[in-house]
Amino acid sequence: MTESGGSAETAGLTAATARAHSPETSAARARRWGSFYFAEQVLRVMWGYAWSILMYSVGQPVAYLFAMGVGLATLVDAESAGVFGGVSYLTFIAPALLVSAAVMTAANEFTFPVMAGFKWRRTYYGPHASPLAPEQIAAGHIMAVTLRFLVQSAIYFGAVALFGASPAGWGWVSVLVATVAGLSFGLPLMAYSASIKDDKGQFALVMRFIVMPLFLFSGTFFPLDTLPLAVRWIGWISPIWHGTELGRVFTYGYQEPPLLTVVHVVVLVALAVLGWFLTKRQFVKRMGQ
Amino acid sequence: MHNKAIVSSNPLADHPAKQQAVIAAKDLRKTYGDVAAVDGISFSVPAGESFGLLGPNGAGKSTTMKMIGAVTQRTSGELSIMGLDPDSHGPEVRAHLGVVPQQDNLDEELKVRDNLLVYGRYFGLPMSYLRPKADELLEFAQLTDKAKSKVDALSGGMKRRLTIARSLINEPRILLLDEPTTGLDPQARHILWDRLFRLKEQGVTLILTTHYMDEAEQLCDRLIVVDKGRIMAEGSPAQLIREHSTREVLELRFGSERNGTIGAELQGIGERLELLPDRVLIYAHDGEAALEEVSSRGLRPLTSLVRRSSLEDVFLRLTGRSLVD
Numbered sequence: 001m002t003e004s005g006g007s008a009e010t011a012g013l014t015a016a017t018a019r020a021h022s023p024e025t026s027a028a029r030a031r032r033w034g035s036f037y038f039a040e041q042v043l044r045v046m047w048g049y050a051w052s053i054l055m056y057s058v059g060q061p062v063a064y065l066f067a068m069g070v071g072l073a074t075l076v077d078a079e080s081a082g083v084f085g086g087v088s089y090l091t092f093i094a095p096a097l098l099v100s101a102a103v104m105t106a107a108n109e110f111t112f113p114v115m116a117g118f119k120w121r122r123t124y125y126g127p128h129a130s131p132l133a134p135e136q137i138a139a140g141h142i143m144a145v146t147l148r149f150l151v152q153s154a155i156y157f158g159a160v161a162l163f164g165a166s167p168a169g170w171g172w173v174s175v176l177v178a179t180v181a182g183l184s185f186g187l188p189l190m191a192y193s194a195s196i197k198d199d200k201g202q203f204a205l206v207m208r209f210i211v212m213p214l215f216l217f218s219g220t221f222f223p224l225d226t227l228p229l230a231v232r233w234i235g236w237i238s239p240i241w242h243g244t245e246l247g248r249v250f251t252y253g254y255q256e257p258p259l260l261t262v263v264h265v266v267v268l269v270a271l272a273v274l275g276w277f278l279t280k281r282q283f284v285k286r287m288g289q
Numbered sequence: 290m291h292n293k294a295i296v297s298s299n300p301l302a303d304h305p306a307k308q309q310a311v312i313a314a315k316d317l318r319k320t321y322g323d324v325a326a327v328d329g330i331s332f333s334v335p336a337g338e339s340f341g342l343l344g345p346n347g348a349g350k351s352t353t354m355k356m357i358g359a360v361t362q363r364t365s366g367e368l369s370i371m372g373l374d375p376d377s378h379g380p381e382v383r384a385h386l387g388v389v390p391q392q393d394n395l396d397e398e399l400k401v402r403d404n405l406l407v408y409g410r411y412f413g414l415p416m417s418y419l420r421p422k423a424d425e426l427l428e429f430a431q432l433t434d435k436a437k438s439k440v441d442a443l444s445g446g447m448k449r450r451l452t453i454a455r456s457l458i459n460e461p462r463i464l465l466l467d468e469p470t471t472g473l474d475p476q477a478r479h480i481l482w483d484r485l486f487r488l489k490e491q492g493v494t495l496i497l498t499t500h501y502m503d504e505a506e507q508l509c510d511r512l513i514v515v516d517k518g519r520i521m522a523e524g525s526p527a528q529l530i531r532e533h534s535t536r537e538v539l540e541l542r543f544g545s546e547r548n549g550t551i552g553a554e555l556q557g558i559g560e561r562l563e564l565l566p567d568r569v570l571i572y573a574h575d576g577e578a579a580l581e582e583v584s585s586r587g588l589r590p591l592t593s594l595v596r597r598s599s600l601e602d603v604f605l606r607l608t609g610r611s612l613v614d
Binding site for chain 2: 018019020021023025026027028029030031033034037038040041043044045048064121122125126127128129130131132133287288289
């Protein structure tokens with residue numbers, strides 16, 4: 001703390017405390033770092049329920065891996081060895097569980113909090129009156145959630161590795177794959193959330209009619225080509241399928257045509273990029289009204 | 290951003306009250322579709338002034354505030370804040386301002402003191418500055434003992450004071466207040482006015498919208514009366530009252546059935562007559578004399594009250610609403 005010299009010009013109200021830097025400095029810093037400043041806010045709020053995030057991040061994989069790996073897998077492996085490309089059933093589903101967990105987190109973090117930001121709590125409008133720009137507020141929100149994806153997927157992957165379900169050395173890359181898959185599903189959803197003026201239960205519908213079918217029909221629990229063509233397309237457009245197949249390449253060296261691997265990466269990144277542009281446009285438009 | 294215009298118009302430079310305008314608007318317009326929310330208004334505000342926008346709901350006050358606050362782009366006209374165009378220098382303009390919005394948008398999930406710290410970070414202010422500053426502002430807002438409470442637990446007046454404290458975290462020289470006391474009880478309003486008055490004494494420029502005439506009279510050095518997006522009058526509260534109303538007003542109630550028809554019998558008393566559904570207003574230089582005249586005509590109002598003219602009367606006169614004479 002430095003003395004302000006008691007200048008009558010200070011907006012310092014009672015005590016002689018340090019002075020704020022100039023508005024020009026504030027603006028320059030906000031232009032450069034604004035997204036990080038808002039990410040800091042979102043993380044502080046998350047910190048308030050860090051315990052439940054942690055329990056979710058640890059509890060969910062342990063429960064799934066135990067049920068599938070010890071329960072179901074025992075049956076599946078005994079009856080149909082070889083169907084899953086020569087790996088154990090647990091190894092087959094582990095990348096899918098990892099990606100699905102990130103996508104489900106995305107379905108939470110990019111829906112209700114966005115609605116709260118624009119409408120219920122109007123928390124986006126506080127920073128909007130500060131030097132931050134709407135696109136920085138969107139970016140900050142995304143950065144904080146991305147960090148959550150990373151931490152949660154890393155914990156999940158740790159559990160997968162402990163269960164011996166990631167035999168290949170590049171398995172850790174599946175953490176990044178899950179994070180990107182979370183964004184490629186989450187960012188288009190965020191753009192949609194930002195466009196909603198009134199909550200009429202749309203998010204519950206998204207959970208039931210988009211997230212659940214994607215979870216079930218994306219080659220998660222059985223290979224996609226065992227499904228009839230009539231529903232197989234769900235997998236082709238699903239970030240969960242692209243993420244899962246890509247994850248399998250890294251966790252157990254799943255053999256697929258190299259071109260398909262490239263397609264997975266392109267689809268995941270393209271959806272995320274498209275989602276980001278739509279989100280940005282929606283934030284700028286809605287906040288500028 | 291280092292801009293010469295900023296430096297030369299910076300109120301922090303050691304010039305007392307008479308320097309150039311910190312806010313200047315010329316023919317400012319904002320339309321939504323076919324509707325003109327703000328329809329060509331012009332004004333300028335020198336540093337240190339308390340400037341009010343007075344008008345009913347939907348007059349265009351909040352839209353004007355959003356344009357000054359560099360969060361909404363104008364449709365046409367000129368606007369400069371600290372010599373900067375808010376449409377092209379949004380972050381720079383917003384860095385100069387403190388903003389108290391109409392609806393509180395505090396972080397309800399964060400604690401009271403954390404709300405101030407987080408908000409300060411948006412200005413890139415370091416924690417070494419923010420920690421003592423947050424304590425100082427909590428003191429100013431009389432919320433020190435609530436520092437660790439959740440925002441949820443605060444009363445409406447406390448939330449409002451916290452929002453004002455938050456708006457001061459960057460030591461702004463211009464404070465925008467959009468209906469600062471709407472929805473507060475009288476005691477909470479008076480506490481708030483006291484705090485705002487202290488800021489005014491420190492030379493902070495206050496821009497304030499309100500539809501409370503008493504608030505405008507308490508806080509504003511000068512104001513514009515806005516209706517349907519246009520300026521109806523401009524001046525100090527006293528000046529406006531002098532120009533658009535009489536010194537005193539006699540308020541009479543004859544009961545809801547007679548209020549509407551009594552006009553003819555009151556004709557000629559005072560300078561002007563205003564028939565409202567619930568009461569009759571007689572504008573006169575001497576209210577008591579007007580009341581005597583009413584009695585001498587054999588009229589017996591249920592209640593009568595002589596008071597000084599207020600901005601409410603000015604507004605009634607200017608907007609022409611309910612004007613029957």
